Amino acid sequence: MRRPKITDLRATTVTMPLEAPLRHANGAHWGRFVRTVVEVETDTGLVGLGEMGGGGESAEAAFRGLRSYLIGHDPFELEAMRYKICNPTASLYNNRTQMHAALEFACLDICGHTLGVPVHDLLGGKVRETVPFASYLFFRYPDAHGRHEVRTAEQLVAHAADLKQRYGFTVHKLKGGVFPPDYELEAFRALGTAFPKDKLRYDPNAALGVEEAIRFGHAIEDLNNDYYEDPTWGLNGMRRLRKSVRIPLATNTVVVNFEQLAANILDPAVDVILLDTTFWGGIRACVKAAGVCETFQLGIAVHSSGELGIQLASMLHLGAVVPNLAFAADAHYHHLADDIIVGGKLPYVNGAIAVPTGPGLGVTLDRGKLAQYAELYKELGGYAYDRDPGRPGWFPLLPNTDWADPAAPPPA
Numbered sequence: 001m002r003r004p005k006i007t008d009l010r011a012t013t014v015t016m017p018l019e020a021p022l023r024h025a026n027g028a029h030w031g032r033f034v035r036t037v038v039e040v041e042t043d044t045g046l047v048g049l050g051e052m053g054g055g056g057e058s059a060e061a062a063f064r065g066l067r068s069y070l071i072g073h074d075p076f077e078l079e080a081m082r083y084k085i086c087n088p089t090a091s092l093y094n095n096r097t098q099m100h101a102a103l104e105f106a107c108l109d110i111c112g113h114t115l116g117v118p119v120h121d122l123l124g125g126k127v128r129e130t131v132p133f134a135s136y137l138f139f140r141y142p143d144a145h146g147r148h149e150v151r152t153a154e155q156l157v158a159h160a161a162d163l164k165q166r167y168g169f170t171v172h173k174l175k176g177g178v179f180p181p182d183y184e185l186e187a188f189r190a191l192g193t194a195f196p197k198d199k200l201r202y203d204p205n206a207a208l209g210v211e212e213a214i215r216f217g218h219a220i221e222d223l224n225n226d227y228y229e230d231p232t233w234g235l236n237g238m239r240r241l242r243k244s245v246r247i248p249l250a251t252n253t254v255v256v257n258f259e260q261l262a263a264n265i266l267d268p269a270v271d272v273i274l275l276d277t278t279f280w281g282g283i284r285a286c287v288k289a290a291g292v293c294e295t296f297q298l299g300i301a302v303h304s305s306g307e308l309g310i311q312l313a314s315m316l317h318l319g320a321v322v323p324n325l326a327f328a329a330d331a332h333y334h335h336l337a338d339d340i341i342v343g344g345k346l347p348y349v350n351g352a353i354a355v356p357t358g359p360g361l362g363v364t365l366d367r368g369k370l371a372q373y374a375e376l377y378k379e380l381g382g383y384a385y386d387r388d389p390g391r392p393g394w395f396p397l398l399p400n401t402d403w404a405d406p407a408a409p410p411p412a
């Protein structure tokens with residue numbers, strides 16, 4: 001085997017349409033995701049694939065700026081790359097965690113192709129063939145044709161039933177924090193009534209005050225909850241909540257690095273750590289964190305930050321190798337209209353997606369689709385994740401006290 005050396009890297013911003021705009025506590029995804037596809041080239045003729053959320057000229061330039069760090073680097077030297085790019089003290093002046101994650105995916109892809117093995121074999125080997133996923137339910141604005149709105153409890157249950165029928169989900173996660181808590185409580189409880197055998201999760205992106213979160217928690221304690229995800233902000237808020245509510249608490253916001261994980265072990269605030277391959281800086285960081293959680297008997301699940309097929313592959317390889325994965329993973333994936341990988345979107349079977357078995361990440365970039373969706377980004381530009389197109393000028397306080405009106409008309 002000849003050891004590869006990195007010869008170049010390239011970042012391309014793409015826009016992927018969603019079935020309908022997704023609403024959340026801070027604003028909305030305006031009917032599309034913006035993502036950056038990263039390609040790392042080697043002197044052995046391989047191209048490794050990475051992906052990061054967001055994009056545009058500044059993100060592409062930031063990746064170009066890392067050429068001088070990476071050209072000549074051996075992709076097998078992953079710890080050295082971590083310190084080159086993400087040294088914790090240098091990170092006070094730059095925040096490259098998510099860029100590093102994209103580069104780590106690409107380097108693992110190269111290592112796998114070099115050795116002819118899938119990424120999960122580089123991470124300890126898979127302990128499962130498929131990774132189960134939850135239906136990720138959002139309140140949605142209607143699309144441009146007035147379709148796919150999710151605003152009422154009836155629409156939410158119908159949407160969940162449709163996803164369950166199409167994909168086989170047996171776990172349902174509701175992204176809340178949009179409408180007044182009592183309105184969302186009714187909608188969430190309607191899911192419990194409609195799917196009594198399925199598991200549930202409620203995640204209002206930390207928008208509730210502690211007392212409101214306690215009240216809401218008591219009102220859902222009788223349901224079949226997996227966990228109660230980031231109902232309120234901060235380790236201290238979650239700690240207060242945990243004393244009063246008898247549902248495991250989960251987070252993808254206040255434990256996203258090892259310092260916070262240590263703090264949560266020394267003085268527990270949450271029970272289930274949602275591991276995000278981008279927020280944590282790569283698949284390997286998540287595997288390490290899963291090991292700490294295994295030792296301290298904390299739960300883990302796989303978090304979704306709005307992935308296309310490359311990042312989804314990173315989540316599948318993570319889900320494949322962590323023995324202590326007892327919860328279904330999250331994915332926005334079923335909201336996507338298409339994907340940029342050869343063969344189109346990876347299929348769900350019985351609520352799960354098969355772990356890729358080909359070399360590297362096991363997915364191949366469809367260059368026609370990459371060009372098509374790069375063009376769409378140029379046409380539509382970015383969007384502000386933390387702005388609601390239906391509520392111009394509004395921004396949330398934390399805790400939020402100014403909820404969206406369920407009777408308000410959708411944005412024009």
Ligand code: MG
Pocket residue numbers: 203205229230251252
């Ligand atoms: Mg969350």
